[in-house]
Amino acid sequence: MLCKKCGHENGDSSQFCNSCGTKLNKSERHCIQNLKDKIKGFDKRKKYIILASSIVVIIIIIGIILFTNPTFRFEMAIKTNSIGKATTVFNESIKGNKKYEDSANTFLKGEISNVEKEFKNESIAYDKAKNKLDNIKGLGVASLEVNDAIKEIDNLNDSRTAFNKAEDYLKEEDYVNAIKQYSNVIKEDKNYDNAQKEIENNKEKYKEKVLADAEENANNNEYDKAVSLLSETDAIIKNDNDITTKLDLYKQKLNEIREKEKQQKIKQAQSEQLLIVDSCAVSVQDTQWKALYPDMLQAFVTNKSDKTVKNMNVGFLAYDSNGYPLKIKTQFSYSGGNFEFTGNADNINLVSGAQFGAGVGWKLDEKHGISTIKACVKDATFYDGTTWNNPYYQYWIEQYKEKQLK
Template sequence: MVCRKCGHDLPEDSLFCNVCGSSQTDIRNQNDNSNSAKSSEPASGDISGETRNTEVISQEQTRKNKPVKLLLPLLFVALAAFAIWAYTSIGGPADEFIKAVDASNVVLAKEIFETKIKSEKDASRLVSEIIERSTSAYTQFASGGTSFDDAKAKIKIMADSVSKEVAEKSALPITLSNLEIMKKSKESFASGEKFMANTDYASSIREFEKVSKDDSNYSQAQANIKKLEAEEAKRLEEFRKSEEIKKNQQVEVIKTEVLVQDETLKALYPDLFSVTIRNNSGKTIKNYKVSMLAWDSNGYPLKIEVLFYSAAYEYLGVADNVNVLHGETHGVDSGWELMEGHRIVKTKAVVSEAEFYDGSTWKNPYHEYFINNYMGKPYMD
């Protein structure tokens, strides 16, 4: 220890300083009291350790409970909003109406509209639902997801169940009209495919051009148009060349028809497939062959049934020892005998080849074009 007065080092437990003689009793008591206080009191001073721990725990609980108290009002607001939405949306009369429509129950849907749709709010909600459902029905048909009849039935039920005013607000007449337009669009696409399969490119293009942009077939229709335009251009060029060849035929067909010899006695006087030719060769024709095609009243191809021959789409008729001079015609009021019930209404023919008295033979280059463009296909002029 040190003297509190002069600072000289002293032995422990000294009562007086051996240098200045000052008493050391007071300072020792103070030190003892100080040590006692340090060992028995918390570092905070006057507050006991137990009290401090209680306050810390209390503060922790306060911090945890405070957000819960703040969230409770927000939770009540959310629950109230959900309850309002549930009443006006899920369980409201508009929802009941739509359920009746989905069940195809027009009587119930009409009853709900007339008895439960009272407020402006309910009416507005119903209009929104109808617009959504009718638009969905139209879109599904346009995309190929449902049939025309099903889509129309869904829209028609709603139109029949509500007042004219609500139907017009919901655009139901317009939607039904658009549905009919879409039906025609899909019919045009199907018709275009049929014409394309029959190589009637011009008709096919006209049908594909009618396909609506909302139609799921629109992209394919546009692709077909581009393809067919190229094919049609090629076909027209071939036709132009064929017409030049046709004009320069050495032997040409000037008339074809079905000659009726008798209206009732077909077994004795059968109908004739008549072909009239003209000789433009400058030579005398000895023999010639005729390529013949036939169609029914609707313009669809028929197999030709000639007596004693098998039926075929192309019949090659032979005319022997005809002796047709240059510039003369042959075949008027004559022809090849047809089987009874042949159903032929429309005819076409071309001379495929001819043999002349000078020993030469002519094969018609137009015959190939004739077969490629007419045989087995719908009638074209």
């Protein structure tokens, strides 16, 4: 406090001036003290106002930075499942910028992993998980990871569904379908151990029913059904002698039936050919001057249709003197030849009932080495514009191509 008389600065608690001894005014001293307190209070509030203002400014600046950052906007759109907005941000502001693309890719991989974990932990339903992953897949980013994740949750969902179905079948004592469904439970499923336990507990009842059903199918000559049923069982109950014995027996029976049916089809296709190869051989034009008069592949073909043949293709197979297959190399061919050669005959005007082949053929390389040939018409075009593909040709190729003649 200042002394009014001498101007000396005294302490706030002083009653008399320490310099001249003049009594100091108490009310004046109290007023000054109040003023100082108000100043101090104002300074403190000012500090708070400045601090609060600074925080607001910082928040605004951070907000501006974040919302002008395309990767932040992209991430926010993905988290809120706004896939259209995410696509727009990516295409307009991220695509083409490696830094932003890498950031978006890393973020998406994390999101994909989280969705997969949530589904495995059963904290998210399958439909919701699938929807999220499908949306991410639509962006065309992190394609490998999202495809793998979709496959994983699909497999796990199928496994959980199979387990629930198996439980229902078991309650109905339908052991065949129960075991089938239990066998579809995968190791990644928490129900896997229970599924394996149920398979073991009900194996004998399952096996008994399967063997009975398979025998009934066999008695009805439905060997394909018997084989299918026993093959499924063999994959579930491995190395069971009763199952494998019956399976081998029914497979043999089925193969016999199929072979018989096949031979009937071959015989029918052969008899229904419109163009028949009556005979074929390697025609020797000259024994000495092979370059000028090369040997030829020759086939005599009769037209059994009621139409005139304009063009046709004839397939040839060749063999050496021991009946082993040879590659056919034609004249002026620079390749090693092929086991199946197709000879094209154009504008042959082969009328109904007539035969083609006299004096014509397909020229061979000088060193062809061919002793025997086989031939079959592959297809033909008639003058009326229709075509014919020989149904027997594929059976013929299957029977003779690259196989030894017997």
